[in-house]
Amino acid sequence: MPEPALRLVGIEKHYPSAVAVAGIDLDVAEGEFVTLLGPSGCGKTTTLGLVAGFFPPTRGEIWLKGRHVEGLPSFKRDIGVVFQDYALFPHMNAAENVAFGLRMRKVSSSDMAKRVADALELVKLTGLGDRRPLQMSGGQRQRVALARALVINPAVLLLDEPLSNLDLKLREEMRVEIATLQRRLGITTVFVTHDQGEALVMSDRIAVMNAGRIEQIGTPSDIYERPATRFVAQFIGRMNLIAGKVTPSRRVAVDGGVELPIPVDRDITTGSDVHVAVRPERAELRPDAPSSGVTIPCTLRQVLYLGSTRELHVDFDGGQRGIVEMPNDGSASRFEAGALAWFCAPVESCRVLRA
Amino acid sequence: MRSDTTAPWALLCVVVALIYLFSLGPILITAAVSFNETNRSLFPPRGWSLRWWARAFGPEWTQPLVFSLKLSTLTAVLSTVLALPLAFALHRHRFPGREAMIALALGPLMLPTLVTGVGLLQLFQYAGLREHIGFGALLAGHLVICLPFAVRTVSISLQTLPPNVELAAASLGATRWNTLRHVVFPLIKNGLVAGAVFAFIHSFTDVNLSLFLATPGEQPITVKILAFLEFGFAPTLAAVSVITLVLPLVLVAVVERLSGLGDFIYGERRA
Numbered sequence A: 001m002p003e004p005a006l007r008l009v010g011i012e013k014h015y016p017s018a019v020a021v022a023g024i025d026l027d028v029a030e031g032e033f034v035t036l037l038g039p040s041g042c043g044k045t046t047t048l049g050l051v052a053g054f055f056p057p058t059r060g061e062i063w064l065k066g067r068h069v070e071g072l073p074s075f076k077r078d079i080g081v082v083f084q085d086y087a088l089f090p091h092m093n094a095a096e097n098v099a100f101g102l103r104m105r106k107v108s109s110s111d112m113a114k115r116v117a118d119a120l121e122l123v124k125l126t127g128l129g130d131r132r133p134l135q136m137s138g139g140q141r142q143r144v145a146l147a148r149a150l151v152i153n154p155a156v157l158l159l160d161e162p163l164s165n166l167d168l169k170l171r172e173e174m175r176v177e178i179a180t181l182q183r184r185l186g187i188t189t190v191f192v193t194h195d196q197g198e199a200l201v202m203s204d205r206i207a208v209m210n211a212g213r214i215e216q217i218g219t220p221s222d223i224y225e226r227p228a229t230r231f232v233a234q235f236i237g238r239m240n241l242i243a244g245k246v247t248p249s250r251r252v253a254v255d256g257g258v259e260l261p262i263p264v265d266r267d268i269t270t271g272s273d274v275h276v277a278v279r280p281e282r283a284e285l286r287p288d289a290p291s292s293g294v295t296i297p298c299t300l301r302q303v304l305y306l307g308s309t310r311e312l313h314v315d316f317d318g319g320q321r322g323i324v325e326m327p328n329d330g331s332a333s334r335f336e337a338g339a340l341a342w343f344c345a346p347v348e349s350c351r352v353l354r355a
Numbered sequence B: 001m002r003s004d005t006t007a008p009w010a011l012l013c014v015v016v017a018l019i020y021l022f023s024l025g026p027i028l029i030t031a032a033v034s035f036n037e038t039n040r041s042l043f044p045p046r047g048w049s050l051r052w053w054a055r056a057f058g059p060e061w062t063q064p065l066v067f068s069l070k071l072s073t074l075t076a077v078l079s080t081v082l083a084l085p086l087a088f089a090l091h092r093h094r095f096p097g098r099e100a101m102i103a104l105a106l107g108p109l110m111l112p113t114l115v116t117g118v119g120l121l122q123l124f125q126y127a128g129l130r131e132h133i134g135f136g137a138l139l140a141g142h143l144v145i146c147l148p149f150a151v152r153t154v155s156i157s158l159q160t161l162p163p164n165v166e167l168a169a170a171s172l173g174a175t176r177w178n179t180l181r182h183v184v185f186p187l188i189k190n191g192l193v194a195g196a197v198f199a200f201i202h203s204f205t206d207v208n209l210s211l212f213l214a215t216p217g218e219q220p221i222t223v224k225i226l227a228f229l230e231f232g233f234a235p236t237l238a239a240v241s242v243i244t245l246v247l248p249l250v251l252v253a254v255v256e257r258l259s260g261l262g263d264f265i266y267g268e269r270r271a
Helices: A044-052 A094-104 A109-122 A138-150 A168-185 A196-202 A220-225 A230-235 B002-033 B051-056 B059-092 B098-109 B113-126 B135-159 B165-171 B176-205 B208-213 B221-229 B235-259 B262-266
Strands: A006-014 A019-028 A033-037 A059-064 A079-082 A156-160 A189-193 A205-210 A213-218 A240-246 A252-254 A273-278 A284-286 A294-305 A309-316 A321-327 A340-345 A350-354
Touching (some): A019 A044, A033 A168, A044 A156, A079 A138, A094 A109, A094 A138, A109 A138, A189 A196, A196 A220, A205 A230, A252 A273, A309 A340, B002 B235, B051 B059, B059 B135, B113 B208, B221 B235
Parallel strands (some): A033 A205, A156 A189
Antiparallel strands (some): A006 A019
């Protein structure tokens, strides 16, 4: 296996009042796009800052392209950073901002002019090089920041919530644009965000972080389809979590007494409390019980019409609640609020997670 | 509606008129007095003469004036040079003794300079340096009282520095020195200039402190004026006062034009 472009080994960052990063191991392959996803305060931005060298780790090692860098200051690390607020130099125009890293590397002026022009073209800002940051829109500033980080050809590109200050439409455009650019340049990228949509669309792999640790790392579909923990299941997308207990026959009994034919992992002991996780769009509501799969009797409480989908909110007999999302195929809803029905899902769409 | 707004508006006009009357009036009267023909300080002036002005430009007055300019310029430059690292440390770092350092740096602002002057004189006396007062002692004293102005303005300009620009520079390969030189310094330049100007003006107009530390050969213009006042207010003094007044005004105007100092004086950023 080739050496990873970036390797974090047992990284920790302690502050007097809190532990921001509580032990992270992460390998990012050459050219890979890895996202650190998590709620605010989960340590994702701190982790990025540690890779960038803005502050030293309390413990652990950071390797960049085979180089041991945690003792090196930022300016010796060969990184490119795009900040949430872009952090453009307000006293320089766009071209001077982009040229800054090349100037620091003492690139010859003819070479510099060409590379700056190329970088501006890459981010579609040709002709705007003499604008000051204050004369540019948020989206344009973001492109300048991206060009400034890319022009130096860094070993790794670090993006700290770069899309969060843009309006929704632009944000969705930029997701695709940045991801496309990254694939085309093949630049190793670590992206920090709290927006699961961005993470799912842009990443090769996602590391879901919580309380200073990585809860799960995997491809977007791994994370979405097979969440490893309750936190991941709830953080990404929407999830029905139905509480139950592992029975001696290695099934799950949910409150209300129904036993569900879902296989339980060997490392979850009999009798322990668990949650059955089912995505609302994988579940279905039926008027009578099918012969196979997971079926739980319920009462339909409410039907929400959302345009492209309908949401059916149900109450299970044990008092728990669930949601079924049905695509709007044009037909009228078959259910009325108050109807008795069956909440059904294929076994392979259900996962048993520790409570 | 109309009556609601007229009364406060009229009041504002009166207040502004009074401010102008009391701040500009004495200056205009002093200026007018300097053109008296006789050596009596009459207002309105009788006759018309420039001889008091000729005397004001004689060595008796230009010598302390030049001395003051030298002292204040040096004070301004040194205050700013000291204020920059001090403001940086106070603004960026939390360290034991920070509060004490802030108190020491800004404290002289709250002390009457007269007290500082007496204290400094006694200090020099106890240290056996009484015969060495003069320029060095004046410079030390002026630094103490002018440093707070420089520290304040430089601190404010550091606060206006956009967050992360220094980290951005470092990530792009700039050493600490290059970050300072190419990013921080250009962005806080106006604050440094403003700090220097405030320190200059404060030093140039000081009389309380200088009174104790000046010697007959090394006397700032303000002390000389005060000493001369013992003989009464002559038209020469009026002319000297006008010169002393105009110099810092010209300085502020020039610097304002060159660097947008107005941001610091008026407390707002104009588009």
